[in-house]
Amino acid sequence: MKHVALYILMALLPVTVLAQSDGTEDSYWQETATGTLVAMDTSSAGQDCTLIPRMATYQSRPLSGPGPFSRLQLSRCGLIFSGHKADMSLLQIRPGAAEVYQDALPPSDAAQLPWGWRNMVGSRADYQLFWLDPRKAELRSVQLTLPQSQTQRPNWRPLWAAAVQPAAQPWLPAEISVQRLADDPTVEWLVLPGNAQVPIRLFNAHTGVPRQLSVPAVNTGFTLMPLMADPDQDGLAERMYLLSTDGLLLQYDWQSELGWQPSIVADFRQSGWQFDGSWQRISARWPVTQGWQQGDVFVLQGRDADGYRLLVLRRPVGLQRVFDLTDIADHVDLNKAGWQRPLAARPVSAAKILAGIVYLPLSQDPDTLAYNQIEVLQLFSGTALYAPSTLKLPAVQQAPLRLVPANGKYQLWSAEQLIVPEVQRLDPSCLFCVETLTPQHMQQQQQLAMFRYEQVY
Numbered sequence: 001m002k003h004v005a006l007y008i009l010m011a012l013l014p015v016t017v018l019a020q021s022d023g024t025e026d027s028y029w030q031e032t033a034t035g036t037l038v039a040m041d042t043s044s045a046g047q048d049c050t051l052i053p054r055m056a057t058y059q060s061r062p063l064s065g066p067g068p069f070s071r072l073q074l075s076r077c078g079l080i081f082s083g084h085k086a087d088m089s090l091l092q093i094r095p096g097a098a099e100v101y102q103d104a105l106p107p108s109d110a111a112q113l114p115w116g117w118r119n120m121v122g123s124r125a126d127y128q129l130f131w132l133d134p135r136k137a138e139l140r141s142v143q144l145t146l147p148q149s150q151t152q153r154p155n156w157r158p159l160w161a162a163a164v165q166p167a168a169q170p171w172l173p174a175e176i177s178v179q180r181l182a183d184d185p186t187v188e189w190l191v192l193p194g195n196a197q198v199p200i201r202l203f204n205a206h207t208g209v210p211r212q213l214s215v216p217a218v219n220t221g222f223t224l225m226p227l228m229a230d231p232d233q234d235g236l237a238e239r240m241y242l243l244s245t246d247g248l249l250l251q252y253d254w255q256s257e258l259g260w261q262p263s264i265v266a267d268f269r270q271s272g273w274q275f276d277g278s279w280q281r282i283s284a285r286w287p288v289t290q291g292w293q294q295g296d297v298f299v300l301q302g303r304d305a306d307g308y309r310l311l312v313l314r315r316p317v318g319l320q321r322v323f324d325l326t327d328i329a330d331h332v333d334l335n336k337a338g339w340q341r342p343l344a345a346r347p348v349s350a351a352k353i354l355a356g357i358v359y360l361p362l363s364q365d366p367d368t369l370a371y372n373q374i375e376v377l378q379l380f381s382g383t384a385l386y387a388p389s390t391l392k393l394p395a396v397q398q399a400p401l402r403l404v405p406a407n408g409k410y411q412l413w414s415a416e417q418l419i420v421p422e423v424q425r426l427d428p429s430c431l432f433c434v435e436t437l438t439p440q441h442m443q444q445q446q447q448l449a450m451f452r453y454e455q456v457y
Contacts, residue, residue, distance in 0.1 A: 025150045028092045035158040037093065045092055049077040054086045055415060056399045058349040058361070058369045059112070059173050069146075074115045074131055081146070089150055095140070096133070112169055114192070114225065116176035128205075130176055130190060132164060139164045139190070139203060160208030165195065168223045168245065172278045172301070172349060173369075178205045179228050182238040182254040191240070193222035199242055199250070200226055215252060215260050220244035220269075223276040241265070241298075245276050249298065249313075266298075266313055266323040273309060277301035278350040286314060286356075286380040287431055288334050295319070297379065298338075299351050299358070308346055310360065313338040314380065332381050334431070339382035343375060344390045352401050353379055355425030355437050359401055359412065362390070370398045374419065383432050385424060393419065410437050 028045035029037040045052065053059070053075065060073035060082070068089060069081040078094035115131035120143060130141040139162045145155035178188045181202075188205040199218055202211040222244055229239035240252040240260075247268030252260045268275070280299040285292055295316040302309050313323060314337055327337035345362035348369045352359040356379050361371035372393050376385040399415035403423065412420035425441055427433035 026090050026092075027150045029154060029156075030094045031096055031156065035156070037153055037156045039153070040092075040094075045077075045094075052077045052090065052092060053080060053398075054082050054088070054090055056082070056084065058400055061117070061175070068150075072117060074113060079129065091146070091150065091154070093144075093154065093156065095131075095142070096135070112171065112173045114169070114174040114176050116178070116190075118178055128159070130205075132169075132176075132192075133161075134166050134169070136161070137164055137166050138162060139192070139208065141205075141208060159206075162203050162208040162210060164192070164201070167193065167195065168221070168276060170223050170276050170278065172347065174225050174278070176225070180236050182236040183260070184211075185236050191226050191228065193224060193226060193242065195222065196220060200240065200252075213260065215262055218244070218248070218250070220246055220248050224279055227279070227281050229281070241281060243275055243279050243300065244269075245274055247271055247273060247275050247302070264322045265315065266327075268300075268311070268325055268328075271302075271304075271325050273302035273304045275300055275302040277303065277308070277347060280350055280353075282353065284356075284380075287426075287428070289431070299353070299379075301347055301350070306342065308343040309340055310343055310347075310351070310358075310375070310377075311338065311340040312358075312379065312382065329382070332383050332432075334381060341377075341382055345373060349400070354403060354412075354423060355441065356380065357385060357424060357426070357434075359420075361397075361401065370396045372396045374401075376420075378426065378432065378434075380426075381432060385434065391419075393417075405439065408438060410439075 028040040060071040081091040120126035141159040190203045192201040194201045227241040228237040238254045249266040285294040293316045298313040300311040329336040360375040397414040410423040424434040425437040427435040
């Protein structure tokens with residue numbers, strides 16, 4: 001028997017749109033219980049929602065390619081497509097039924113729902129979106145095709161929904177990304193943190209079907225997204241890192257005959273801190289008192305009863321031991337494996353790392369991602385770049401920091417506000433020295449070739 005798909009045509013309510021200076025209009029849409037979109041007027045779009053953000057923030061992510069929109073974010077206002085200027089048009093889509101939508105998101109920006117997106121079939125207008133919905137305890141995915149005109153209805157097609165046990169959300173934006181893993185390279189996976197029994201959760205990005213990853217249980221909980229690594233640069237993740245909320249840093253390596261093999265990189269559980277903000281890993285080469293070392297650098301953001309903290313761990317290649325808090329210096333000491341320091345206020349994003357310098361935007365308000373100061377430190381040592389180390393900004397900023405070339409050097413801007421007039425880089429000629437970052441330095445870092453690790457028999 002041939003199955004024919006039936007579609008119910010719904011009459012659209014008149015939509016109130018606002019004209020912008022670029023000649024386009026805003027549009028607002030609400031998902032119904034049947035998975036279709038109906039238009040909203042301006043007052044309904046802003047109901048139970050603070051001012052709909054038009055500017056780029058650390059909650060939003062850049063969109064690439066042509067088209068009217070350059071940023072996308074998920075907030076209490078729903079999915080917001082916006083431009084690079086405040087006077088450009090926006091597209092708002094509220095997932096879920098209107099009467100229960102507000103229960104799906106945290107009560108403030110103090111907690112962030114993990115979400116992600118990707119382009120579909122190479123088209124700039126087609127997106128696959130995925131996000132956690134704690135109200136329904138599920139991971140959702142939809143396909144969205146943007147219309148040619150702002151007055152037309154977007155093509156919104158729910159793809160799948162998978163059950164997920166509710167867990168704590170990070171207090172900084174977290175991205176769900178599509179990964180290919182070495183143990184099953186034919187399928188694309190969404191990789192999420194789990195719980196003590198199932199530390200890592202996998203979901204088929206196309207179908208939502210979960211897969212059990214064969215790794216041992218661990219007596220702790222998780223908030224932050226796992227990090228992937230591809231040591232042999234073949235496009236598949238052979239290594240995964242997982243950081244527990246109480247500070248246990250785990251590594252999982254794929255071995256074709258043995259499966260995923262766990263090991264402990266560091267154990268900071270005795271610190272009493274909560275690692276539920278953000279974390280990053282980079283491969284780097286850093287100076288020490290005698291020569292240079294190369295390996296992994298982990299940048300962790302945590303908090304305790306006294307406030308927020310930044311911790312950096314350097315792990316040289318080939319060093320196989322478990323680091324703990326005794327390896328972390330409270331002041332500048334390159335003989336230690338890393339450093340930590342309290343922060344003057346709450347971070348609003350993961351650290352921006354440029355040429356060995358950490359820029360960390362901070363806010364005094366726990367319910368916003370706007371910031372009014374920036375912590376500036378040398379990545380490998382924690383040495384302050386300025387005195388004091390925290391830059392006080394003349395006005396509150398929302399837009400992410402961006403690097404801009406200017407007169408043979410580089411500057412840091414937030415939207416139209418100049419933040420750092422002359423960006424510095426670590427000077428390799430001496431410890432703790434810096435120099436002005438120039439285009440010549442950036443050209444020196446241009447990739448010429450990629451050499452994969454090979455085993456010699």
